[in-house]
Amino acid sequence: MGGPPPGFTLVSEVVFVLVVCLAQMLMLAGLAQALVPAVIIGRSFPGTSPGIMAWYSASYGLTSATFVLPSGRLGDLFGHKKVFVIGFFWFGFWSLVAGVVPYAQHGSGGNVFFCLVRGMQVGAGRFHLHLFFPV
Numbered sequence: 001m002g003g004p005p006p007g008f009t010l011v012s013e014v015v016f017v018l019v020v021c022l023a024q025m026l027m028l029a030g031l032a033q034a035l036v037p038a039v040i041i042g043r044s045f046p047g048t049s050p051g052i053m054a055w056y057s058a059s060y061g062l063t064s065a066t067f068v069l070p071s072g073r074l075g076d077l078f079g080h081k082k083v084f085v086i087g088f089f090w091f092g093f094w095s096l097v098a099g100v101v102p103y104a105q106h107g108s109g110g111n112v113f114f115c116l117v118r119g120m121q122v123g124a125g126r127f128h129l130h131l132f133f134p135v
Contacts, residue, residue, distance in 0.1 A: 020125040027118035034060040060115055067119025075124050084124035091117045
């Protein structure tokens with residue numbers, strides 16, 4: 001158990017680690033996207049205090065972290081590789097939805113699903129890293 005599969009070259013290992021790191025970096029980038037414009041978002045809601053604005057970014061991190069365990073269970077049931085790859089497609093779909101929302105009449109909860117996807121990918125990515133590179 002453990003170790004790269006047969007036929008895994010050094011280049012394949014590097015690409016594999018980079019893709020998993022990219023998924024984890026995108027989770028942190030999403031957190032930064034909630035943190036940096038918090039003041040601008042807060043101006044659009046009357047009576048917003050700095051304490052309330054802190055929850056904009058905290059809710060992203062909290063929701064992402066909450067879905068790491070359920071995504072691990074999904075990976076156990078359906079395969080961690082499938083969960084990881086589906087996470088990238090799901091992220092692309094909700095990115096498209098979030099890009100269209102400013103032109104729609106009503107808002108959308110599309111940004112919420114970014115948190116779920118990040119939880120899926122962090123959990124599945126950690127599983128693969130642990131499987132291929134056991135401690």
